[in-house]
Amino acid sequence: MTTESLAIGDNCEVILHFDLKLEDGSAADSTRVNNKPAKMVMGDGSLTKNFEDCLRGLKIGDKKAFELNADDAFGMPNPDNVYHVDRSKFTADTPVEEGMIIAFAQPDGSELPGVIRSVAGHSVTVDFNHPLAGQNLVFDVEIIDVKQLKA
Known part of the structure; x- marks a missing residue:
């Protein structure tokens, strides 16, 4: 299986650019500002299940926008x-x-x-809550690379 055809799934390392917007469309964060894509590992517990589910099946070059409610983004203020x-x-x-x-x-x-x-x-x-806690957010992602990690 070539890297180009690898779809995001469990135990994958994903490198992506994202633009994060509030519900009203205003910009909250972007990896493009400093041209430093984010790296994440599917299934390592750092992302919510719904966030991971939105990424599953995407491949290198894919672009997708999806909405996450506050619980699936940065949680509710504590x-x-x-x-x-x-x-x-x-x-x-x-x-x-x-x-x-x-x-x-x-x-x-x-x-x-x-x-x-x-x-x-x-x-x-x-x-000390995350500044975006309690906010519903729109993630606009572009997949840069997907690698299968060894189990």
């Missing part, structure tokens, strides 16, 4: 991911304004982005 932080935890030179995205250092050295939802007195509300 209230446990919203924290109230004391203003004193921010440095004096960090402007804290509603709508800002600030990277917070994690114990392992990685950074987690949080959106400032409100500032009231000494309390700053920070939302």
Whole structure:
């Protein structure tokens, strides 16, 4: 079986470009901006079943647009991911304004982005949900490469 005829299925590595849009058609994300396609592995648990089902059967060169509801995209916002932080935890030179995205250092050295939802007195509300959580989205994909991984 040649690579060109391989259809996306279980245990495939897929390289694709995608354009991600909100329901109103406004752009949310695109791999084309920096010309860096995304790489994903079918069945590794990083994608929802419905997202994978939309990719199944596609081959190199195929283009497809599909809608995903919030549960199948970035999930619904989780209230446990919203924290109230004391203003004193921010440095004096960090402007804290509603709508800002600030990277917070994690114990392992990685950074987690949080959106400032409100500032009231000494309390700053920070939302660590994915910015697109709760949104129904349209994915426009173009398949660049498909490889069968060894089991």
